[in-house]
Amino acid sequence: MPDPTGDRSVATDRTTESVAAVVKAYDVRGLVGEQIDAPFVADVGRAFARLVRADGATSIVVGHDMRDSSPELSRAFADGVCEQGVDVILIGLASTDQLYFASGRLDQPGAMFTASHNPAAYNGIKLCRAGAKPVGQDTGLATIAAELVTGTDPYDGARGTISEQDVLTDYAAYLHELVDLSGSRPLTVAVDAGNGMGGHTVPAVLGDSPVFTVRSLYFELDGTFPNHEANPLDPANLVDLQAYVRETGADIGLAFDGDADRCFVVDEKGDPVSPSAVTGLVAARELAKNPGATIIHNLITSRAVPELVSELGGTPVRTRVGHSFIKARMAQTGAVFGGEHSAHYYFRDFWGADSGMLAAMHVLAALGETDVPASQLFASYERYHASGEINSTVADAAASTAAVVADFTAETADVDSLDGVTVSLDDGSWFNLRASNTEPLLRLNAEAADAARVDQLVDRILAIVRPTAPIR
Structure with a gap:
C-alpha cells in the first residue's frame, strides 16, 4: 500500500473491483483493516480535496462517530486533505446530521466517519459538498473511486491546516429555532441511543428542557454495541425500548441508529409507529x-x-x-x-x-x-397495513421479479419501474420488489387495507421467490 504521509502520482495496487466493493452508491463503507485502513482513507481525503477544490472550496469539515477506529481514520483523512492544499475543520464526535449542520452553517464540504447501523467491524465515510449537498456515484464518488485505483497527482501549493471547532451547542440551538418546544405539556420521553451518537446529541438538545423528562437507555458511547445493534429498522432492536417505555410509563419512545441520522418512534403502549x-x-x-x-x-x-x-x-x-x-x-x-x-x-x-x-x-x-x-x-396517520421490508437471497433477481409479476397479471391494475417493480392491484393493495445494489438480495414491501391481505400477498410472493425455502 502507498505511504499515507506523502503525495504521489503513481498508480496504487488496488483494483477497480476492490474499490467498488467499498465505494458504494451513497458512501464509502467496509471492514476496517481489510477494506478500509488509514492509507486508504488518506487517499480518499486526497481525492475528495481535489474534487471540492475544483468547486472553489478552501476547507472541509470532518466529524466522526464513537467507533474505535473513527478517530484514527478521520485524522488520516484530514492529513490526505491537507496534502492537497485544503484546510480541515475537525468537529470531533458528531452525529451525521450534526456534520450536515456544520457543512450548511459553515458553507463548506463535509466528511462524516461512520458506518451508521453496521456492526462494530465496519466503518465508512459520508461525503457532502458545501451546504450539505450529497456526494453519490453520479456526483463525485465515481471520480474518487477512479483516483483510488490510479493514484492522485501531487499538489504543488502550500499544505492545508487543521483546526478544531465544537458545533454541538450551535447545532442544538439551531434545531430549537426550527421547532419551538417551549409550549409543550410535560412529557416523559424514553430514548434508546443504542450506544450510538444519540447519546451525544440527545442530552444537548433535550437535556435542559423544562418540559421533558428524558429516560435514557444505552447512552454510553460504545462502538462495539454491547446491548444490541444500532439499527432500529430491525424490530428485534426495538424490544428493549418497548419494554422500557412500559416500565417507565413514558409518553413516547425514541430510538436512534448508530450515527443518529434516523429516528424511530414507539407509542406509550410500546407499539412501533411506522x-x-x-x-x-x-x-x-x-x-x-x-x-x-x-x-x-x-x-x-x-x-x-x-x-x-x-x-x-x-x-x-x-x-x-x-x-x-x-x-x-x-x-x-x-x-x-x-x-x-x-x-x-x-x-x-x-x-x-x-x-x-x-x-x-x-x-x-x-x-x-x-x-x-x-x-x-x-x-389518523396509520391508514393501511404494511409488511415491512422482507429480504430474500436470490440467484437471479430479474427472473424472480418477472415470475412474481407474471403470477399477478390477472389482477394487476398498474406496473411501474421507477425503482425495481411496483405492482398495484385491483383491490388497492400493492407491492414493490427491488434488487439490492450491493448484495444478492431481493427486497419486498407490500401494503394493503388489512393485515390478513398483507400476509396473503407476502406468502404468495415468497412462495415464488423462495421456492425451496421456508416462506417465513
Whole structure:
C-alpha cells in the first residue's frame, strides 16, 4: 500500500473491483483493516480535496462517530486533505446530521466517519459538498473511486491546516429555532441511543428542557454495541425500548441508529409507529407553515402519505429510494420536507439534509400540543397495513421479479419501474420488489387495507421467490 504521509502520482495496487466493493452508491463503507485502513482513507481525503477544490472550496469539515477506529481514520483523512492544499475543520464526535449542520452553517464540504447501523467491524465515510449537498456515484464518488485505483497527482501549493471547532451547542440551538418546544405539556420521553451518537446529541438538545423528562437507555458511547445493534429498522432492536417505555410509563419512545441520522418512534403502549406515519405527521406540520408546498416521499412509503398531503392542499412527489434521489428532487421542486420508509427525514430548512433529531422534535411538539396519547395522535396517520421490508437471497433477481409479476397479471391494475417493480392491484393493495445494489438480495414491501391481505400477498410472493425455502 502507498505511504499515507506523502503525495504521489503513481498508480496504487488496488483494483477497480476492490474499490467498488467499498465505494458504494451513497458512501464509502467496509471492514476496517481489510477494506478500509488509514492509507486508504488518506487517499480518499486526497481525492475528495481535489474534487471540492475544483468547486472553489478552501476547507472541509470532518466529524466522526464513537467507533474505535473513527478517530484514527478521520485524522488520516484530514492529513490526505491537507496534502492537497485544503484546510480541515475537525468537529470531533458528531452525529451525521450534526456534520450536515456544520457543512450548511459553515458553507463548506463535509466528511462524516461512520458506518451508521453496521456492526462494530465496519466503518465508512459520508461525503457532502458545501451546504450539505450529497456526494453519490453520479456526483463525485465515481471520480474518487477512479483516483483510488490510479493514484492522485501531487499538489504543488502550500499544505492545508487543521483546526478544531465544537458545533454541538450551535447545532442544538439551531434545531430549537426550527421547532419551538417551549409550549409543550410535560412529557416523559424514553430514548434508546443504542450506544450510538444519540447519546451525544440527545442530552444537548433535550437535556435542559423544562418540559421533558428524558429516560435514557444505552447512552454510553460504545462502538462495539454491547446491548444490541444500532439499527432500529430491525424490530428485534426495538424490544428493549418497548419494554422500557412500559416500565417507565413514558409518553413516547425514541430510538436512534448508530450515527443518529434516523429516528424511530414507539407509542406509550410500546407499539412501533411506522416511519410513514411519522412522515405524514411532519408533512402536516410543514404544510401548516407552508400551505400548498411540495412534500417528497419515496415509493416504499405508505400511500397514506400522498393521500394526506393532497387532502391538506400540498403537492406529493414520489421518488426512488435513497437519500441522493430524495435530496435531488427536493432541490428540483423546492419541497419543504421529504420522508422515507427507512426513517430518514429531510428538511428544506436543514439544507435539504436528513435529521432524525429534527423529526423527533416535530413528533414531540405535536404530542405536546395535544392532550391525547401518542397512540391516538398517530392513529389518523396509520391508514393501511404494511409488511415491512422482507429480504430474500436470490440467484437471479430479474427472473424472480418477472415470475412474481407474471403470477399477478390477472389482477394487476398498474406496473411501474421507477425503482425495481411496483405492482398495484385491483383491490388497492400493492407491492414493490427491488434488487439490492450491493448484495444478492431481493427486497419486498407490500401494503394493503388489512393485515390478513398483507400476509396473503407476502406468502404468495415468497412462495415464488423462495421456492425451496421456508416462506417465513
